[in-house]
Amino acid sequence: xxxxxxxxxxxxxxxxxxxxxxxxxxxxxxxxxxxxxxxxxxxxxxxxxxxxxxxxxxxxxxxxxxxxxxxxxxxxxxxxxxxxxxxxxxxxxxxxxxxxxxxxxxxxxxxxxxxxxxxxxxxxxxxxxxxxxxxxxxxxxxxxxxxxxxxxxxxxxxxxxxxxxxxxxxxxxxxxxxxxxxxxxxxxxxxxxxxxxxxxxxxxxxxxxxxxxxxxxxxxxxxxxxxxxxxxxxxxxxxxxxxxxxxxxxxxxxxxxxxxxxxxxxxxxxxxxxxxxxxxxxxxxxxxxxxxxxxxxxxxxxxxxxxxxxxxxxxxxxxxxxxxxxxxxxxxxxxxxxxxxxxxxxxxxxxxxx
Amino acid sequence: xxxxxxxxxxxxxxxxxxxxxxxxxxxxxxxxxxxxxxxxxxxxxxxxxxxxxxxxxxxxxxxxxxxxxxxxxxxxxxxxxxxxxxxxxxxxxxxxxxxxxxxxxxxxxxxxxxxxxxxxxxxxxxxxxxxxxxxxxxxxxxxxxxxxxxxxxxxxxxxxxxxxxxxxxxxxxxxxxxxxxxxxxxxxxxxxxxxxxxxxxxxxxxxxxxxxxxxxxxxxxxxxxxxxxxxxxxxxxxxxxxxxxxxxxxxxxxxxxxxxxxxxxxxxxxxxxxxxxxxxxxxxxxxxxxxxxxxxxxxxxxxxxxxxxxxxxxxxxxxxxxxxxxxxxxxxxxxx
Numbered sequence: 087x088x089x090x091x092x093x094x095x096x097x098x099x100x101x102x103x104x105x106x107x108x109x110x111x112x113x114x115x116x117x118x119x120x121x122x123x124x125x126x127x128x129x130x131x132x133x134x135x136x137x138x139x140x141x142x143x144x145x146x147x148x149x150x151x152x153x154x155x156x157x158x159x160x161x162x163x164x165x166x167x168x169x170x171x172x173x174x175x176x177x178x179x180x181x182x183x184x185x186x187x188x189x190x191x192x193x194x195x196x197x198x199x200x201x202x203x204x205x206x207x208x209x210x211x212x213x214x215x216x217x218x219x220x221x222x223x224x225x226x227x228x229x230x231x232x233x234x235x236x237x238x239x240x241x242x243x244x245x246x247x248x249x250x251x252x253x254x255x256x257x258x259x260x261x262x263x264x265x266x267x268x269x270x271x272x273x274x275x276x277x278x279x280x281x282x283x284x285x286x287x288x289x290x291x292x293x294x295x296x297x298x299x300x301x302x303x304x305x306x307x308x309x310x311x312x313x314x315x316x317x318x319x320x321x322x323x324x325x326x327x328x329x330x331x332x333x334x335x336x337x338x339x340x341x342x343x344x345x346x347x348x349x350x351x352x353x354x355x356x357x358x359x360x361x362x363x364x365x366x367x368x369x370x371x372x373x374x375x376x377x378x379x380x381x382x383x384x385x386x387x388x389x390x391x392x393x394x395x396x397x398x399x400x401x402x403x404x405x406x407x408x409x410x411x412x413x414x415x416x417x418x419x420x421x422x423x424x425x426x427x428x429x430x431x432x433x434x435x436x437x438x439x440x
Numbered sequence: 441x442x443x444x445x446x447x448x449x450x451x452x453x454x455x456x457x458x459x460x461x462x463x464x465x466x467x468x469x470x471x472x473x474x475x476x477x478x479x480x481x482x483x484x485x486x487x488x489x490x491x492x493x494x495x496x497x498x499x500x501x502x503x504x505x506x507x508x509x510x511x512x513x514x515x516x517x518x519x520x521x522x523x524x525x526x527x528x529x530x531x532x533x534x535x536x537x538x539x540x541x542x543x544x545x546x547x548x549x550x551x552x553x554x555x556x557x558x559x560x561x562x563x564x565x566x567x568x569x570x571x572x573x574x575x576x577x578x579x580x581x582x583x584x585x586x587x588x589x590x591x592x593x594x595x596x597x598x599x600x601x602x603x604x605x606x607x608x609x610x611x612x613x614x615x616x617x618x619x620x621x622x623x624x625x626x627x628x629x630x631x632x633x634x635x636x637x638x639x640x641x642x643x644x645x646x647x648x649x650x651x652x653x654x655x656x657x658x659x660x661x662x663x664x665x666x667x668x669x670x671x672x673x674x675x676x677x678x679x680x681x682x683x684x685x686x687x688x689x690x691x692x693x694x695x696x697x698x699x700x701x702x703x704x705x706x707x708x709x710x711x712x713x714x715x716x717x718x719x720x721x722x723x724x725x726x727x728x729x730x731x732x733x734x735x736x737x738x739x740x741x742x743x744x745x746x747x748x749x750x751x752x753x754x755x756x757x758x759x760x761x762x763x764x765x766x767x768x769x770x771x772x773x774x775x776x
Contacts, residue, residue, distance in 0.1 A: 162562055210757060214764050216561050217506040217708075221700045222760055225753035232750050236742040247743065352569065359566055401581040408574025415567050416555040 089433045105283060122272055127265040135264040138377060143268075143275045144332045146373035149357040150282055150366060151325025156355070157364035158286055159318035160298030161211050165223035166326050167350030168230035171343065173200040173327025174334035175240050178249055181335075182242060189256050193274070193331050200327020201320040203230070208319030212312055215301075227348050234343040250340030267336050274332065278325060283366050285321065294318050295364075326354075356407060360414050362423025371422035379403065449762035457724065457755075464731040477612070478730050479723055484616035486722020487623045488685075491678035492699035493706065493714035494627070495671040501647040501709045502667040503553065506561060508568040511696025512575040513672055515688075517541055518679030519579045522588035522688040530592070534680065541672030542665075544575075549665045576693065587689040590680055592618070619681045626677055627715060630670070634711075643667060647709070701756030707766030716767060725751040 089110050096102045106112045130139060152166045177196030180187060187195075207226040211219050234240050241249050254261040254270065261270050285291050293314045296304035305311055334341050353376055361372020380403050387394045394402070418424055465475050492514055499507040520540050524533035552567050592615070634640040645653040646663045654660050682692055702721050706713025725748045733745030759766070 160562075162565070210760055214760055217565055218704065218760055218764060220506075220565065221704050221753070222757050224697075224700060225750065225757040228750040228753050232746060236744060236746065238741060238743050352573075355566070355569070397585055398581065401577040401585070404573045404577025405581065406577075408570045408572065408577060411570030411573065412552055412567050415559075415563055415570065416552075419559075419563065 089430070089436075091434075105287070119276065122276075123269070127268055130268075132264045135268045138381060140264070140268055140271055140337055141333075142373055142377040143271045144329050144337055145354075145357065145377060146370045147275050147278055147332070148326050148329035149354055149361065149369040149373045150279060151322045151329060152354045153358045153361075153363065153365070153369045154282060154286070154294070154325065155318050155322035157358055157362075157368075158291060158298060159294035159315065159322075160215075161208070161315060161318060162216065162220045162355075163223040163322075164220050164348070164351050164355065165207060165226035165230070166322075166354050167346045167348060167352075168227040169200045169204050169323045169326045170330030170333060170350065171230055171234055171346035172203045172323075173197055173330030174341065174346065175234055175249075176200065176327070177331035177335065178251060179240065179242075181251065189254050189335075193328055193335075196331035197324040197328040200330065201324040204319045204323020204326075205316050208316055208323075211315050211319065224348075227351055231343055231347060234346075246342070248340055248342035249334075251335050253339075254335055261336070271332055271336055274328070278328065279366060279370075282325070286366070290314075290317060290321075298364075356411060358421075359411060360421055362421030363419075365421070365423035367426060368421050368423030371426070375422065376407075379406065447763070453758060453762055457720075460732070461723070461727055464727070478726055480612060481616075482723035482726030483719055484613070484620060484722070485726060486719035487616075487620045488678060488682055488718075489698055489702050489722050490715045490718025491623050491626070491674060491681070492696045493702035493718050494630070494711065495674040495678070496699055496703045497706070497708065497711055497714040498630075498674065499667055499671050500703070501711075502643055503646075503664050504561065504650075505553065505564045505568060506708075507671065508565060509571040509575060510671065510675060510699060511693045512572040512579075513541070513544070513675035514679040514682065514696045515690065515692045516544075516575050516579040516679075517672065517676035518590065518683040518688045518692060519583040519588065521676065521680055522590045522683060523583045525590060530590075534676070537676050538673055541676055542669040545668030545672050546665050548668055549661060553664055554661065576690075580690075585690065587687045588683070589687055590683040592680070592684045615685060619685070622677060622681060626674065627711070630674075630711065633670075639666060698752050701752040703766070704756040705759050705766055707768040710766070710768035713766055713768035721752045721755065724755055 089108075091108045091110075094107075094109055096107070101107075106115060126139065127135075148166065148170055152163060155161050155163055155166075173196040176199035177192045180195045181189075181192045203226075207223060210222040214222065235247055238244075241247055254267070261267050286294070293304070293309045294317075296307070296309050297311055297314045297318075301311060304314070330346065334345075338345060357372030357376050358369060359372070360375050361370065362368025380399070383399050383403055383406070387399075414421060461479075465472060492510060495510045495513065496507055499505055499510070517537055517540075521530075521533050521537040524536050527533075528536075548571060552571060553564075556564055556567055634644060642653070642658045642663060643666065645656075645658055646660065650660065653663075678696075679688070679692065682695065686692070686695075698721065699718075702717040703714060704717075705720060706715070706717025728751045729745060729748045733747045736742060736747065737745055
């Protein structure tokens with residue numbers, strides 16, 4: 087009864103085209119942001135912030151990036167873990183070699199490098215699609231993994247092949263505690279989510295969706311596939327690169343190339359399938375799901391007094407992931423985001439059935 | 441001639457590959473005996489790639505599903521056989537393994553393919569990714585996750601051959617020969633099955649046109665079960681051979697991923713393509729690793745070679761750019 091748009095008349099085009107047309111949605115979003123920015127850092131424990139919420143936010147950003155490409159533009163990528171690596175290593179090298187750069191600049195430069203690399207590996211998408219493209223991006227994954235493992239310049243000649251970075255510092259302010267890190271990540275993720283939301287509502291996003299739905303028809307109505315596809319690769323890789331840099335700098339602190347291997351790519355893909363292809367909200371749902379599920383799997387058996395070994399838990403995790411993927415593809419191909427939308431629709435009509 | 445002129449990019453790529461293959465020999469960078477040894481080794485690995493790729497091609501041909509789970513099936517089959525062989529003789533373990541793979545095929549058809557029928561290829565690909573994860577977890581939960589051995593009873597000591605032609609002879613593994621022979625027999629059996637039996641004809645009919653096949657009374661669902669069963673059996677053979685060579689362990693799956701570039705190279709729908717593609721990839725990456733990697737390491741000051749990990753994929757990527765349908769594939773690729 088509370089969730090209704092009755093009486094909210096739109097008198098201007100601006101009002102008609104705004105991002106959240108229903109007032110209750112706007113209030114909900116503001117409340118959510120207030121909750122995330124104020125209440126969470128006040129009450130969440132350090133462990134919760136460090137081990138769950140920060141990884142969740144960064145992976146959401148990465149999933150969002152992949153969703154722009156796969157969900158909105160319809161191009162499958164199995165190489166986005168590698169683009170995260172590009173972002174992380176590029177940011178590392180920019181930070182290392184030009185120490186006076188601000189962290190935000192480093193972050194954006196990392197993202198831009200990832201965008202360039204993403205575009206390079208997106209070129210095959212102009213000729214091939216679907217399954218073929220999946221293998222082409224797999225080539226990116228393995229090649230980039232190898233480059234960072236073997237080319238010493240990228241890791242600054244570190245003997246073990248792993249690199250480490252100091253805590254993020256901005257204008258003398260050190261982001262050292264979990265709360266500060268969380269707020270930094272949250273601000274960046276919120277900003278990028280807002281950007282993405284607007285991007286997919288606009289001209290660019292619509293051309294992506296046209297390509298996704300039917301490329302020939304899109305070309306006929308004057309959308310150039312080259313621009314649409316390469317821009318999708320670029321923007322998507324930029325997002326993922328920024329996420330990779332955050333993953334390295336804020337979450338891991340020190341990492342080796344294995345941190346960005348094929349499993350990460352597959353996990354990102356699972357996030358957007360479970361969360362919802364072609365949905366900004368879905369990326370967050372999916373990331374939350376993938377981050378929280380292993381934690382729950384670790385905890386639940388202990389609650390019931392059946393302790394499982396770590397190996398067992400990881401195998402069960404695999405099984406449940408696999409089963410869920412198939413389940414979602416069959417039952418709800420649009421993922422959790424679709425359930426969310428259905429819930430909202432039901433709420434609008436409640437208490438009437440129609 | 442005109443056709444060749446049209447395909448000059450393919451020819452150029454082929455020429456570069458062949459030149460690369462013979463370069464170490466021509467420039468005298470390696471002794472002829474050593475070179476032959478490397479190529480033979482590559483061919484042997486290639487046979488195993490072909491076996492995995494064969495499973496891919498079979499399933500893609502019959503159901504249009506790009507089966508990402510083929511690697512997981514190889515691992516699962518090998519794990520089953522390895523663990524069962526601890527309890528019973530090897531032949532019985534293989535028989536039970538085949539039963540398990542057929543049951544798996546039936547379950548996949550029932551639980552995954554049938555509900556997803558008529559979906560886009562990409563949805564099916566992701567579904568097989570799900571199957572991959574499930575099978576990995578399931579296999580390791582049931583059979584354990586250590587490294588297991590399969591003992592085929594073949595001597596593993598390398599033998600020297602052709603000592604008279606080359607200096608110092610050529611070192612080959614007897615096991616590799618058995619593997620090659622087994623793979624050849626398997627391919628022959630499959631070819632006979634596809635060409636000579638009525639089920640085989642039905643399979644080919646489904647591969648050509650699902651709807652037409654269905655309209656003349658070929659039961660699609662049963663055909664899919666059969667195809668997945670055959671792919672399962674092929675996976676079992678591949679798994680047992682790989683497993684006896686390297687030990688049954690999780691990394692088998694990553695090796696099996698190499699079958700993806702193989703099918704790209706050979707063409708998704710072609711059995712011959714899977715075989716030839718596997719051999720090309722096998723030889724290519726071995727020669728690249730042995731002869732090209734040291735040059736790269738020296739030139740770029742790398743921390744070690746290991747270009748085997750990506751060489752196959754990059755080769756496939758190049759191929760995709762010049763000839764997306766693969767060497768033997770049907771020219772039916774969607775273009776924009």
